Amino acid sequence: MLCSFVVLYLLIVLPEPGLGKQPNILFILADDFGYNDVSWNNEDVFTPNLEKLGREGVILDTYYASTRCSPSRGALLTGLYPHRLGIQRGNIGTFRPTGLVTDFKTFPEILQAAGYTTHLVGRWHLGYCHPSYLPTRRGFTTFFGQFSQQTDHYSRIYLENEEIGEGYDLRRGENISYEGAGKYSTHLWRDEAQSLIEGWNSSNSTPWFLQVSFTAAGAPYQVPESYVKRYKKRRFRNLSEEDTIRYGMISAVDSAVGDIVKTLKQRNMFENTVLVFSSDNGVGGDVGNLPFRGSRGTLWEGGVRVPALVSSPLLNLDEGYTTRSMVHITDWFPTLLKLAGVSSDVQTDGFNIWEALQQREEFSRNSLVYSLDQDDKSGHLQHGIREKNIKFVWGNPDKFEVNKRFKKDVYHLFDLEKDPTETENLASQYPELVEKMKEKVKTLVKDVKPAFQPNRYSLGYPKYHDGVISTGWCETDWWKILWRSLN
Structure with a gap:
């Protein structure tokens, strides 16, 4: 099904x-x-x-x-x-x-x-x-x-x-x-x-x-x-x-x-x-x-x-x-x-x-989503989905890095049934399939919430909390601001 x-x-x-x-x-x-x-x-x-x-x-x-x-x-x-x-x-x-x-x-x-x-x-x-x-x-x-x-x-x-x-x-x-x-x-x-x-x-x-x-x-x-x-x-x-x-x-x-x-x-x-x-x-x-x-x-x-x-x-x-x-x-x-x-x-x-x-x-x-993410500072993106045996990655499959220059039209396409170890990128051989998978991603990203991964706060350092990893040093509800534009 x-x-x-x-x-x-x-x-x-x-x-x-x-x-x-x-x-x-x-x-x-x-x-x-x-x-x-x-x-x-x-x-x-x-x-x-x-x-x-x-x-x-x-x-x-x-x-x-x-x-x-x-x-x-x-x-x-x-x-x-x-x-x-x-x-x-x-x-x-x-x-x-x-x-x-x-x-x-x-x-x-x-x-x-x-x-x-x-x-x-x-x-x-x-x-x-x-x-x-x-x-x-x-x-x-x-x-x-x-x-x-x-x-x-x-x-x-x-x-x-x-x-x-x-x-x-x-x-x-x-x-x-x-x-x-x-x-x-x-x-x-x-x-x-x-x-x-x-x-x-x-x-x-x-x-x-x-x-x-x-x-x-x-x-x-x-x-x-x-x-x-x-x-x-x-x-x-x-x-x-x-x-x-x-x-x-x-x-x-x-x-x-x-x-x-x-x-x-x-x-x-x-x-x-x-x-x-x-x-x-x-x-x-x-x-x-x-x-x-x-x-x-x-x-x-x-x-x-x-x-x-x-x-x-x-x-x-x-x-x-x-x-x-x-x-x-x-x-x-x-x-x-x-x-x-x-x-x-x-x-x-x-x-x-x-x-x-x-x-x-x-x-x-x-089908499944590996990840959908786009840096709100630089536009650098990393989207990965799978449908049946086809895996599609738009952007860099390696670790996501913020503040990187957006790399346009970087695609990876694999047939995991024939190539489970991802040795052959088929994107250049099947441009129509790449476009099809891109359209699926464009539909999916409508539901993406902006990622929130802030820098560390020195307020949480254990030297300020008697040497203990402690709570009570940040505010909550960050999503009410970050996701406001989606409402």
Whole structure:
């Protein structure tokens, strides 16, 4: 079935007969896992727990997230492409006076209204400078984790330079927490998730949504020695020291996922739980994204095509399988809300894929938006879309840079079925197809919200906040000014 790029309005109905009570939802979001960073795509990587879940459920082989962390997280929680949220250009970095637009309802907010308790463990990374941006104000009943970007995996300290000062970043709710001092981050998030599950009664009718956002395998590259021993053997001698440690971090996450699933089964909760695993974007280097071209932050396949799976007894599969149907991170929004039995008019760019997963059918989605962005200072643009097997990029596929002179008529066209690694630009050979794709982009950009990625504010520097990554130093509602011209 053909699908339109035009935003959908979804009427979510009650669960179909036979689904039973509202399912629990466990969403595992890994940081910087590339396509080549899991054992089902690369036998040299040790991820047996994730692979077992995938082999028992569905491995999503053609799965897309956004180019960077914050855009992917925003797309997940709102079901909207980042260009509708004004965060398509990049991360909401530390000390930037911005956050996820509060006018959009989030997935956990909607679940709360449907009777769910909602919980976030690990990384937030959608803004913290104003209290209204915090996860506890955006639909999460509880939060234990970090507001901002990456810190040291043991100390929870962010240090860029001495002038800015060290910034400690760990919160329980909105309060500073010093729990787990010195504990490795992956173990900290695992232990918190297990503690939450152990505190819930399996016979209780209250369903839950738990998002565990691991800070691995993002830099700094740190991991206990036990996880890197296997990667130091002769067969891995061509790995750099950095990749050796990074693969150890990946194996640590895999082990943590196995422990969490074990706890679910011990508590008799796994039978009524839907588990999703997804990465937020590709790796900054190249090895983890192979065989694809490019890295995190780019529109090349290596930056956005990442590992993902869904696993649950509720799928009612005789055996697991791998699908090559196109899936986007926004698809979880309508899919999981449908399973939760929520009745609501919700604007979404995603598609409900649950029934197709169960029936081993092709999905409704056959097109997606990689990114739509244009610098409001220089006119420099970067638009990327896919329709069926055709990928079209208007502008530079590499990392978006502002204040660059606009490069007119720069096009990339690829047939991903024949050329998944994007080695041959077909734009000059098929000018009519280029014009057709340009017209699609021109239609789509009517819905683009100007991106807001301001420079950092020194007001947020931890040296002015007793050495802590803190909130309360910026104003909100930036979109009411920036998007005024669109009304």
